[in-house]
Ligand code: IPM
């Protein structure tokens with residue numbers, strides 16, 4: 001298993017260090033894991049003047065999987081767009097063709113009180129958000145800021161999805177649904193956007209190949225509301241890049257903390273980039289208080305999706321569960337001061353449980 005490790009910025013290096021502890025423990029147990037580090041985001045800019053340096057691109061192309069921490073920091077906020085940390089992330093996604101972004105939102109019984117919703121609304125919750133990741137308004141051309149004849153400036157972006165882009169991610173969605181609760185809800189804005197009208201048409205067409213899966217469609221504004229009204233109605237949510245960006249942050253709060261949410265971004269051959277859903281949290285960087293569990297759970301997803309080692313994935317997930325059962329919590333999920341431990345201690349505890 002050749003894994004590229006890209007810690008990135010902010011809390012990235014601390015949380016990735018905990019996931020590396022877990023991978024090193026697995027290696028001591030006989031898994032053949034090879035790890036190599038490279039820079040991304042602000043760290044790439046600092047090291048090589050580029051948020052996605054050529055050396056990093058080379059490494060990730062040669063690797064089977066990528067583990068990424070997070071990118072972004074205040075010190076980079078005024079750089080021109082091509083040099084900003086987020087571009088590193090967008091370029092690695094696009095460059096590797098990682099069009100299918102899986103963001104599971106699961107409520108652990110131990111954390112049901114950490115959710116911002118009432119326990120009965122979220123207990124047992126298990127949603128998979130499948131976000132298309134290489135198209136949509138994120139990448140559409142033309143875009144920019146232009147000056148109109150009136151002298152006023154105007155910002156503009158282009159939303160588009162081609163049939164093939166919709167079709168391939170829809171297939172991934174139906175296949176995931178088949179392995180879960182067999183329900184797929186496609187989220188769009190077909191009452192206003194032409195892009196969404198085509199999205200809905202193609203998803204419906206692909207759905208005919210999966211008669212075992214119950215397909216429904218929902219407008220994104222309603223989906224945002226339903227997620228906080230009755231989230232357990234969902235099994236798999238399939239949506240485009242920008243709607244998925246927003247809904248996955250919303251869904252994370254159902255689980256108690258965005259610090260618990262892993263993600264997988266896959267290409268057509270299950271090569272993948274694995275990263276926590278949360279950002280680089282520069283305000284708490286270097287303080288040893290970040291929650292490393294989303295990153296550790298991202299390693300579990302890597303074992304499941306890229307390496308087809310469900311046994312190893314379950315072992316990591318069980319270790320996380322056990323650690324939570326011991327009452328250990330980072331600040332974001334702690335109910336009492338007594339339970340609170342730091343990022344590194346959490347990593348050690350998971351390795352202990354493993
Ligand atoms: C995410 C993030 C990124 C995105 C940013 C950092 C570019 O919010 O992974 O959800 O918008 O995709």
Ligand code: MG
Pocket residue numbers: 245246249
């Ligand atoms: Mg986001």
